[in-house]
Amino acid sequence: MIQQYRPAVLYLMLWAGNLISIFMAKITKFWVVTKPTKQSTLIDILFQRDMKGMQNQFLGGLKGSEIIGTFTTKTEAEKVAKMALLKAGAITKF
Numbered sequence: 001m002i003q004q005y006r007p008a009v010l011y012l013m014l015w016a017g018n019l020i021s022i023f024m025a026k027i028t029k030f031w032v033v034t035k036p037t038k039q040s041t042l043i044d045i046l047f048q049r050d051m052k053g054m055q056n057q058f059l060g061g062l063k064g065s066e067i068i069g070t071f072t073t074k075t076e077a078e079k080v081a082k083m084a085l086l087k088a089g090a091i092t093k094f
Contacts, residue, residue, distance in 0.1 A: 027072060028050055029048055029049065029050045030048070030049065030050075030070050030071060030072055031046065031047070031048050031070065031071040031072070031073070031074050031076075031077035031078075032046070032047055032048070032049055032054070032057075032067060032069075032070050032071075032077070033045055033046055033067070033068040033069050033070075033071070033077050033080050033081045033084065034062070034066050034067055034068060035066050035067075035068055035084065035088075036081075036084050036085050036088040036090050037088060037090070038088055038089045038090050039090065040085060040088065040090045041085075041090070042078070042081055042082065042085065045068075045081050045084065045085070046077055046078060046081040048074070068080060068081075068084055082094040
């Protein structure tokens with residue numbers, strides 16, 4: 001069944017789609033945080049990649065379920081990574 005939208009709603013949906021496309025086009029590199037083990041260090045679970053680099057990570061065996069999150073800033077990614085290390089027992093404080 002085809003849903004019918006009022007013109008204003010359709011315009012907003014199209015505008016939101018274009019906004020997301022514009023936003024995504026500007027992100028060329030991002031920070032990735034993966035799930036740590038008790039033996040992990042920060043450098044093991046925090047790294048910067050572009051889309052080609054992520055493709056290689058997945059081809060190398062990285063699973064989506066192993067990723068805690070992706071971030072546009074290193075500062076935010078580092079905070080999350082350190083909290084994950086703390087929770088895993090890999091570090092005692094930060």
